Amino acid sequence: QSALTQPASVSGSPGQSITISCTGTSSDVGGYNYVSWYQQHPGKAPKLMIYDVSNRPSGVSNRFSGSKSGNTASLTISGLQAEDEADYYCSSYTSSSTLHVFGTGTKVTVL
Amino acid sequence: EVQLVESGGGLVKPGGSLRLSCAASGFTFSSYSMNWVRQAPGKGLEWVSSISSSSSYIYYADSVKGRFTISRDNAKNSLYLQMNSLRAEDTAVYYCARTAGYCSSTSCYEFHAFDIWGQGTMVTVSS
Numbered sequence: 001q002s003a004l005t006q007p008a009s010v011s012g013s014p015g016q017s018i019t020i021s022c023t024g025t026s027s028d029v030g031g032y033n034y035v036s037w038y039q040q041h042p043g044k045a046p047k048l049m050i051y052d053v054s055n056r057p058s059g060v061s062n063r064f065s066g067s068k069s070g071n072t073a074s075l076t077i078s079g080l081q082a083e084d085e086a087d088y089y090c091s092s093y094t095s096s097s098t099l100h101v102f103g104t105g106t107k108v109t110v111l
Numbered sequence: 112e113v114q115l116v117e118s119g120g121g122l123v124k125p126g127g128s129l130r131l132s133c134a135a136s137g138f139t140f141s142s143y144s145m146n147w148v149r150q151a152p153g154k155g156l157e158w159v160s161s162i163s164s165s166s167s168y169i170y171y172a173d174s175v176k177g178r179f180t181i182s183r184d185n186a187k188n189s190l191y192l193q194m195n196s197l198r199a200e201d202t203a204v205y206y207c208a209r210t211a212g213y214c215s216s217t218s219c220y221e222f223h224a225f226d227i228w229g230q231g232t233m234v235t236v237s238s
Contacts, residue, residue: 001172001173003155032223034222034223034224036222036223036224036225038156038225040156045206045228045229045230045231046148046156046206046208046225046228047228048211048224048225048226051211051222051223051224051226052222052223052224057211057226089155089156091156091158091224091225092223093223097170097173098158098170098171098172098173099158099161099170100146100158100161100223101158102148102155102156102157102158103155104155105155105156
């Protein structure tokens with residue numbers, strides 16, 4: 001099972017919106033609405049930001065939103081803030097024997 | 112406070128064994144599936160293994176299948192990962208993580224996501 005494909009880096013200025021893509025296959029991202037997104041600051045544990053493609057856990061800012069089209073899922077951060085600078089990972093359920101697969105990760109830089 | 116605390120990491124020689132533990136508190140541990148996720152230094156996240164609430168269903172990544180064993184003790188609110196035949200490429204921070212979900216009065220529903228994470232424990236495989 002190969003990792004899902006994400007851009008290595010995305011940047012934006014404060015207040016702008018950015019979108020991170022996550023491309024898989026019909027066996028994972030495209031086949032199920034089970035995509036989740038995680039934020040990880042350096043030296044910290046990951047934090048769940050989005051689950052089931054577009055649902056936000058309690059306490060997560062509504063500046064974070066998720067969507068999916070075909071085999072590609074996306075995370076959009078609107079009103080970019082300095083605290084959003086972190087690594088972001090997508091993940092999906094997969095019908096392969098491995099059950100879960102993560103993306104390659106995207107470093108978000110706030111200019 | 113909902114919390115997961117890993118322990119048991121350390122330095123081990125190639126071919127050696129190590130057992131990781133994860134102590135859960137602040138929630139009904141026996142109602143949730145649990146997982147191990149690892150992160151090699153400077154690399155991305157890699158799902159390692161999952162175990163259902165009653166241990167009926169267990170899954171492994173191909174990279175650890177046959178070498179690692181996940182288990183849990185609901186009476187002790189603890190999750191474990193027995194790692195044998197360790198290789199240099201197993202060097203990573205190992206996180207335990209709870210499968211997101213909720214329980215009503217009659218049933219529990221799980222999401223395919225990890226909502227609570229521990230702080231991680233470092234495993235280094237080197238001679």
